[in-house]
Amino acid sequence: MQYDYDDQNIFAKILRGEIPNTTVFENDHALAFEDIQPQAPVHVLVIPKGAYVSLDHFARDASAEEQVAFFAAVAAVCDKAGVEHGFRAIANTRTHGVQEVPHFHMHIIGGAQLGRMLPAD
Numbered sequence: 001m002q003y004d005y006d007d008q009n010i011f012a013k014i015l016r017g018e019i020p021n022t023t024v025f026e027n028d029h030a031l032a033f034e035d036i037q038p039q040a041p042v043h044v045l046v047i048p049k050g051a052y053v054s055l056d057h058f059a060r061d062a063s064a065e066e067q068v069a070f071f072a073a074v075a076a077v078c079d080k081a082g083v084e085h086g087f088r089a090i091a092n093t094r095t096h097g098v099q100e101v102p103h104f105h106m107h108i109i110g111g112a113q114l115g116r117m118l119p120a121d
């Protein structure tokens with residue numbers, strides 16, 4: 001599998017400070033911010049600061065330090081966001097997963113009762 005990173009994607013621009021975001025949490029290797037089109041009362045995106053296109057790319061090539069920092073950010077978001085009753089974590093990936101932004105991101109969605117599964121389009 002070849003992973004080609006497009007540094008013009010919108011999350012790369014957010015990381016460079018070219019586009020504003022509403023930051024929820026940040027550490028050395030990860031950033032969490034509000035989704036611009038929330039699908040539930042809580043909808044936060046957690047992204048690594050490194051150039052990874054997808055979950056499988058990140059899992060394969062990110063350093064242990066980056067992976068720990070990413071999941072520390074997920075934990076911090078869960079602490080802050082009001083998801084004590086549960087949430088859904090989603091990492092849409094490539095075409096079949098309907099990934100729109102080609103920079104790995106994990107959606108943390110909750111704050112209300114969700115449906116059992118995501119509906120197909």
Ligand code: AMP
Nearest residue numbers: 010019034035036037092098099100101
């Ligand atoms: P995905 O289909 O998993 O790639 O989802 C991309 C997500 O990024 C969508 O939920 C969008 O609403 C969200 N999004 C796109 N642009 C921005 C932005 N500038 N700030 C915050 N979220 C964004």
